[in-house]
Amino acid sequence: MSHPSPQSLLIRTDLAMAKRKTKAGKVLEKPQVIGWHTSDADEIQIRQWRGRLEIAAVEALEPRFGPYGTFRVRSGTGGLYDVEIRDLDGWTNSCGCIDHRVNGLGTCKHIEGVLFALKKKMGARAFMAAAAEGSPRAEAFLRRDGEPAPALGGATLSADMRAFLKPFLATHGLLASDPEAVARLLEAASGAPANIRISRHFGSWIERGQRRTQREQAYAKFLAAAEARGADFDVVKVPLLPYQRQGAAHLAFNERALLADEMGLGKTIQAIAACEILAREKGIERVLVVSPTSVKTEWEEQIARFTDRDIRFVAGLYPERLKLYQSPAFFTLVNYEQVVRDADDINRLLKPDVVILDEAQRIKNWHTKTARRVKSLASSYAFVLTGTPLENRIDETYSIVQYLDPELFGPLFRFNRDFYALDAHGRPEGYKNLAEMHRRLSGVMLRRRKRDVEDELPGRTEQTFFVPMVEDQAQRYGDYEYLARRLAAVAQRRPLTKEEFDRLQQYLACMRMICDTPAILDPDCRVCPKLEELEGVLLELLEEPARKIVIFSEWVKMLELVRELAGEMGVDCAWHTGDVPQLRRRAEIARFREDPQCRLFLSSDAGATGLNLQMASAVVNLDLPWNPAKLEQRIARAWRKGQRQAVTVVNFVTENSIEHSILHLLSHKQMLADGVLDGAEDFSKITMPSGRAALIERMQAVLGGGEQIRIKSLSPEEALVEEIKARQGEKLVHAEMRAQRLILVLDAEPSLIDAERTRLASSTPQVEIIDRAAWQMLQRLTTSGLIGFTETRARILQHNSASGTDGAGEQDMAA
Structure with missing residues (x-):
């Protein structure tokens, strides 16, 4: 040859x-x-x-x-x-x-x-x-x-x-x-x-073949051992329901698997339990949880609740994130945006044994950079969690499954050929062979709807979405928070006057409104992260054809945004607020009860009592009231005697805000700790402390002990300087107390200085504001001996080197 x-x-x-x-x-x-x-x-x-x-x-x-x-x-x-x-x-x-x-x-x-x-x-x-x-x-x-x-x-x-x-x-x-x-x-x-x-x-x-055999053998061995010791899946701190045990085993022993349970069935706890099984059976040590930012904190709290495993919450700038990857805990929590930036570092430094993708519809579009980067994460085990593996097109499911097992459907051209009916121009005009698609999916996917496990469900399940603020929202929130902190400091030293008490209540209310949307206070500022999260939640909840949902907010403006969203989504809704006439209220309630097309009931707290809405199987709280009894009254519109379905409760909480503090306050009172109550309490008789005691409790929840102590010690002049710093930042170059007057030096335009003079005209102590050039001239004249201050001793409260002054603290100046 x-x-x-x-x-x-x-x-x-x-x-x-x-x-x-x-x-x-x-x-x-x-x-x-x-x-x-x-x-x-x-x-x-x-x-x-x-x-x-x-x-x-x-x-x-x-x-x-x-x-x-x-x-x-x-x-x-x-x-x-x-x-x-x-x-x-x-x-x-x-x-x-x-x-x-x-x-x-x-x-x-x-x-x-x-x-x-x-x-x-x-x-x-x-x-x-x-x-x-x-x-x-x-x-x-x-x-x-x-x-x-x-x-x-x-x-x-x-x-x-x-x-x-x-x-x-x-x-x-x-x-x-x-x-x-x-x-x-x-x-x-x-x-x-x-x-x-x-x-x-x-x-x-x-x-591939060996692992399939090993999985089957390991599962059988695990079941036999569990039966022998008389404990079924005793791996987390709370007993798992039978269908949850099945889900945990599906994830653990399929190694790379999709859990597509309907919302409210506890996909999170099933994934956590699966990790515990793998830790005991396979010795895994590192789990990477990838989730939307809004549920990242929920994962942290659920892991702490169900296990004793250590948790690493990844946040901060790139160097800080690298340090966290280099010293991993058992659970490392990241969001999708971080994976887009850090996927290579995660593979190199963290080297996870298990990757959990929560709300995995984020990778349903295989064209996107997010999908490509997330699919580059390497691990022996992978759990994909989503209640909506298919929202619009079957190739969304293809994209999700591709990460778990690229051989299941083969390349995209073969998937399209197998399951799409194509016209003469190669465009999809329908589906085909969907039974075969389901058969192939069944090897990696487990999906249960509430109706499938209704006999096993508790009466009520809860899920909380933590939503971060956007920049404009956070800035407006911070302005009111600063004012509330000042009055809270006063409240720790003495009883507030009625005027002060009213102002503080107003500031707290404004903070809570901004947590929903600044549009409640300023119609021109139409930012609302909660609305964007709500859209995804509604898509998942409404996938169940007969499901009806009650949505509560204390603020009518927030409900108006939800009504607009419902219109864009093509979902009919009923409307129930305090300004709706009585006859129309009855008509709206009847429409929600009787019309199959009316899927949403939008209500302010005017509908939190007296309504029987058992036809609804989900309650969404866009904001949380202070009073746990009021929250229970909302939920009781659907979760009440006569309800034949399990009720899903979804709470939206703005992260690192007064709402976040309210959630912990309610949890501390054990009103919503487990999401399932025994029904013995008479919620109408549950009250919060009133007057000063309630105010102090709320301030403790909002501020925390360390913050309170620091603010409590501020003198009036220090508080004023802090307020100006919060508004003007580096423009405040110098502040000092002299002769019982607060002298402020601003490096700013004359119009801004005039505005501050007007704002502080009636302040205590009295305030004098001058610009930087005038202050430097005074300094030069004083140094040359041409002028002098009548009070030579000054107390420096703020000083930047650019201000043209020297020293800090107490300063003597020649007359």
């Missing part, structure tokens, strides 16, 4: 030439397909085109076998892949890349790049002659032109080859399809006759 000489170890390809081509030329050379309508031949052509243009170099690792050797391929992006050539005009070659593993074509761009380079190096005639002669070796390999299957090919088997292969053959002389048998063949490969090649690309197929 004549083959190229061994001197040609490195074959340069056309990548450099391709780079010199115009982009238009590359486009014109690309094989054309009609929309999504591609055949296997079309897909092979595309890979042949990419093989010509995207391969940088091909190195022959077995030059003595000429074109029928093993080659190391370097792609244009720098990746290295080993390619085995055993067929110059067929589909039995193999490569280690993911595309070859999943596409079912028997080829990929790396294989096609090698064939193109060989043909160019050898010449067409020599290449065709070598193709006719075939491989000089017998080949044991994995066919991937269709369902993966072990196969034999190449040269005719000699007697010694047959003797060697006999323990690994099935009936009719075929290579055994059992992964264990092929694994034994690989172990024996070093003793194989010289002229037989055993492929290096069996590994992923063998591992």
Whole structure:
């Protein structure tokens, strides 16, 4: 057999030439397909085109076998892949890349790049002659032109080859399809006759089969052990419901699995329990939880509630995040935005054993950068949690499952071909084979609706979404918080006057309004992170066709935004606020009860008492009242005697705000600690402390002990300086007390200084405000002895070096 000489170890390809081509030329050379309508031949052509243009170099690792050797391929992006050539005009070659593993074509761009380079190096005639002669070796390999299957090919088997292969053959002389048998063949490969090649690309197929067997055996062993010790899944601090035990086992023993339970069934606790199982059974040590920012804090609290595991909450700038990845806890909590920036560092430093993707619809669009970066996270175990694995199109489910098991559906072109009905232009016009899609999904997905597990459910389940503020919202919130803190400090020293008490209540109310949306106070500021989160929650809740939802807010303006959102979503809603006339209220209630199309009931606290809305199975609280009894009254509109369904309660809490403090205050009173009450309490008789005692309690919840002590010690002049600093920042360059007057130096425009003079005209102590230039002139005149202060002793309260003064604290100045 004549083959190229061994001197040609490195074959340069056309990548450099391709780079010199115009982009238009590359486009014109690309094989054309009609929309999504591609055949296997079309897909092979595309890979042949990419093989010509995207391969940088091909190195022959077995030059003595000429074109029928093993080659190391370097792609244009720098990746290295080993390619085995055993067929110059067929589909039995193999490569280690993911595309070859999943596409079912028997080829990929790396294989096609090698064939193109060989043909160019050898010449067409020599290449065709070598193709006719075939491989000089017998080949044991994995066919991937269709369902993966072990196969034999190449040269005719000699007697010694047959003797060697006999323990690994099935009936009719075929290579055994059992992964264990092929694994034994690989172990024996070093003793194989010289002229037989055993492929290096069996590994992923063998591992897949072995892991499936190991999972089944581990699950059976775990169940037997649990039964023997008389404890079913006793892995977390609270007993799991039967369906939750099933969900935890599904995640733990499928290793890479999708839990698609409906909202309110406790996907979080099932995932936490699965991690506990894996810690005990497999010794895992690092779990990465990826979630939206709004539920990141909820994960922290749930993990602390159900386990004793340590938690690392990732926040801060990039250097701070790197330190956290380098010293991981058992649970590390990140949000999707952090993964987009830090995925490579997470893989390099954290090296998680388990990756949990919560609200995984974030990766449903496989075009997005977020989806690509999240799918680059590497781990042996992966749990995907979402109540809406399919919202608009079936390829959303494809994108989610692709992260768990890229071989389940294969490449996107095959998924589109298998499950979309395409028109003549290759555009989707319907679905097909959905029963087959469900069959394949069932291997990785577990989905239960409330109606499926109704007998196991408690009467009520709760979920809290923590929503961060946006910048404009946080700035407005901070202004009111500062004013409230000043009065809170006074309240710790003495009883407030009625005027002060009213002002403090007003400031607290404004803080709570801004937690919903600044639009309540300023209609021109239409920012509302809660509304954006609510849209996702409603999409999930309304997926249950007959479900009705009651939505509460203390603020009518917030409800108006929700009504606009409902209109955009095409969802009919009833309206119930204090300004609705009585007859219309009755009509709205009746419409919600009787009209199947009226899915939402929007209510202020005017509807928190006296209404029977058992037809609703979800209650959404856009804000939390101070009084736990009032919160219970809201929920009791749906969760009450006569309710035949389990009720889901969803609370929205603005993170690091007065609402967050209210939540902890309510939890401390154990009113909502478990989300399931025994019904013995008479909620109408539960009250909060009144008057000064209630105010102090609320201030403690809002401010915390350390903050209170610091603010309590501020003198009136120090409080004034703090207030000015909060408003003006670095523009306040100097402040001092002299002769019972507070002198403020501002580096600002005259109009701003005039505005501050007006604002502080009646302040105590009296305030004098001058600009920086005037202050520097006074300093120069004083230093030269031309003028002097009548009171020579000054108490410096604020000083920046740019102010032109020296010293701090107490300062003497010459008269």
